[in-house]
Amino acid sequence: MFAPRKYSRPRRCIFYILAFVICQLFFVFLFIRNGSYDNKAFSHQPLHHESESRKHFLEYREFISKTPQRSEDFYQYNLHLSDSLGVIRKLPLTKHTSCTTRSYNLPPPWQSDVSVVISFHNEARSMLLRTIVSLLRRTPEEYLHELILVDDGSQDVTLLDDLRRWMEEVFGGRMDRLGLILLKNQKRMGLIWSRNKGASLAEGHYVLFLDSHCEVNDGWLEPLLERLELNPQLAVSPLLDPIDPTTLSYRKGNELLKGGFDWSLHFHWLKRQLAKKELPEMAYKSPAFAGGILMMSREWFLQLGSFNSQLKIWGGESIELAIKLWLCGGQIEIVPCSRIGHIFRRLHAFDFPPQLDQQLSPAQETYLHNSKIIAESWLDEYKNMFYALRPVARRIPLDHTYDEMQRLRRERQCQPFEWYLRHVSPELRIHFDELSATGTLRNEDRCLHARQSDSQLILASCYLSDITQWRMLRTSGQLSTQRELCLGVGHRMGITLQPCGRNETTRNSQRWLRLGTHFLHAETHLCLDNPLKERLEMSTCRSHAVSQSFQFALEMDAS
Numbered sequence: 001m002f003a004p005r006k007y008s009r010p011r012r013c014i015f016y017i018l019a020f021v022i023c024q025l026f027f028v029f030l031f032i033r034n035g036s037y038d039n040k041a042f043s044h045q046p047l048h049h050e051s052e053s054r055k056h057f058l059e060y061r062e063f064i065s066k067t068p069q070r071s072e073d074f075y076q077y078n079l080h081l082s083d084s085l086g087v088i089r090k091l092p093l094t095k096h097t098s099c100t101t102r103s104y105n106l107p108p109p110w111q112s113d114v115s116v117v118i119s120f121h122n123e124a125r126s127m128l129l130r131t132i133v134s135l136l137r138r139t140p141e142e143y144l145h146e147l148i149l150v151d152d153g154s155q156d157v158t159l160l161d162d163l164r165r166w167m168e169e170v171f172g173g174r175m176d177r178l179g180l181i182l183l184k185n186q187k188r189m190g191l192i193w194s195r196n197k198g199a200s201l202a203e204g205h206y207v208l209f210l211d212s213h214c215e216v217n218d219g220w221l222e223p224l225l226e227r228l229e230l231n232p233q234l235a236v237s238p239l240l241d242p243i244d245p246t247t248l249s250y251r252k253g254n255e256l257l258k259g260g261f262d263w264s265l266h267f268h269w270l271k272r273q274l275a276k277k278e279l280p281e282m283a284y285k286s287p288a289f290a291g292g293i294l295m296m297s298r299e300w301f302l303q304l305g306s307f308n309s310q311l312k313i314w315g316g317e318s319i320e321l322a323i324k325l326w327l328c329g330g331q332i333e334i335v336p337c338s339r340i341g342h343i344f345r346r347l348h349a350f351d352f353p354p355q356l357d358q359q360l361s362p363a364q365e366t367y368l369h370n371s372k373i374i375a376e377s378w379l380d381e382y383k384n385m386f387y388a389l390r391p392v393a394r395r396i397p398l399d400h401t402y403d404e405m406q407r408l409r410r411e412r413q414c415q416p417f418e419w420y421l422r423h424v425s426p427e428l429r430i431h432f433d434e435l436s437a438t439g440t441l442r443n444e445d446r447c448l449h450a451r452q453s454d455s456q457l458i459l460a461s462c463y464l465s466d467i468t469q470w471r472m473l474r475t476s477g478q479l480s481t482q483r484e485l486c487l488g489v490g491h492r493m494g495i496t497l498q499p500c501g502r503n504e505t506t507r508n509s510q511r512w513l514r515l516g517t518h519f520l521h522a523e524t525h526l527c528l529d530n531p532l533k534e535r536l537e538m539s540t541c542r543s544h545a546v547s548q549s550f551q552f553a554l555e556m557d558a559s
């Protein structure tokens with residue numbers, strides 16, 4: 001047996017001292033780390049001098065105490081956390097280090113100053129303030145010409161007056177040099193109208209459209225200015241760093257994504273392929289903007305007719321601007337060395353005005369209305385793709401003609417949409433080339449529908465707003481939904497929806513051949529059949545059976 005070892009007193013003392021020092025060092029490390037990276041840490045940086053910061057802090061509490069108290073659903077983010085974060089916080093450095101070590105070739109401020117336009121509707125005071133203060137603190141003063149805020153009919157009626165007072169108090173002399181325009185729409189006009197209004201009043205060389213729940217990160221402006229200086233018809237987006245709506249943590253955005261849209265004219269992130277020697281931090285071309293945050297020459301924006309003023313409230317406006325930019329001589333780039341944090345909310349935090357169509361929600365109808373205008377003004381013959389996927393859009397009334405857009409296209413000698421597919425968004429073209437048919441799949445007066453709740457296959461009214469849009473793939477013979485589920489035949493000839501297979505075996509059970517309007521299953525040699533009103537089954541093919549006849553909304557030309 002070993003006797004327990006006894007340490008002498010001085011050695012024990014040294015041990016305790018060392019342990020204490022190590023603990024202290026550990027806490028200091030944690031503190032420093034939290035100070036700069038933990039987004040929840042309240043880090044109230046003085047806006048002027050240390051001595052004034054307490055006063056400003058009290059004024060900030062007073063200012064936000066008037067925020068209308070609503071549930072979290074109202075704002076769609078964590079209001080209490082937003083209030084407690086303070087007016088500005090340190091943000092992690094999310095861009096590549098080479099972005100901070102290099103210098104930027106900037107034009108002089110009098111040739112390149114910026115008007116920032118922020119339109120907002122029912123934004124929480126602390127959130128709006130953090131957007132504004134981060135902008136004022138992190139933008140070189142000489143390049144910020146003015147700030148234009150458009151309050152789009154918010155319920156918080158004293159907000160603008162309180163804001164003006166607060167800014168004058170806190171930013172003092174700087175407010176004499178910065179143009180500040182505060183507008184209030186008594187009646188809600190929507191984001192599109194409000195941004196156009198703001199831009200029409202702007203005087204800076206460039207205009208930046210910003211959302212009201214953003215935090216601009218250090219050095220956001222210089223990389224954008226450098227790119228814009230090279231090409232006056234360029235429009236740029238910063239790389240958006242996502243801010244989580246629940247934890248408000250600020251994360252690094254992905255440089256390997258670009259903006260795009262599908263044939264329903266819904267926004268999507270697309271994969272960016274790096275060319276040889278291209279580094280992720282380099283500016284890159286994008287078919288559409290990263291969300292709605294973008295900067296471009298004010299004059300060029302006006303020459304392009306601003307955001308299309310026929311579009312209502314919210315939705316599709318930055319896709320429309322992207323299409324007309326590309327087709328009429330411009331370009332779009334995303335610049336990863338410029339970072340702006342943005343809260344991507346899971347749901348809309350605002351209502352859409354009631355519409356006529358009972359079967360569509362006001363949000364759906366507004367979006368379809370706007371998309372229809374885009375399809376009619378820019379998509380040429382490809383608008384059939386849009387209608388095939390969104391047949392309900394056909395019955396949405398539009399109260400204007402497209403003359404204005406046609407005039408713009410003529411005057412600016414804009415390219416046809418085909419050019420966009422060829423040169424800007426090969427992804428959209430691939431979708432087009434790969435498909436042999438698309439849209440709803442009709443049997444008599446009903447359409448084949450994959451119910452979202454339980455993926456059950458049924459035959460339903462073709463006018464359901466979420467009626468399944470199918471895609472018939474040319475080479476694999478697969479029949480797929482937009483959620484990448486494929487129609488297959490399984491156990492006991494049961495018709496099922498399965499994840500679309502990539503390997504040969506699954507692909508074979510999902511391969512369909514088309515014989516006229518019949519769908520012949522390649523493996524079983526049976527045909528898709530609808531003998532009863534709502535049920536589908538596989539049965540022997542009969543050439544004249546109406547129950548076996550299915551029509552797509554859109555057949556592509558074989559090429």
Ligand code: UDP
Nearest residue numbers: 119120121152190191211212292313314350
């Ligand atoms: N907004 C507005 N009027 C409206 C709807 C939205 O001014 O009728 C503002 C909103 O407050 C935000 C910006 O438009 O600052 C963009 O809206 P949102 O953030 O909901 O769009 P998303 O970022 O989800 O594309």
Ligand code: MN
Nearest residue numbers: 211213342343
């Ligand atoms: Mn937003």
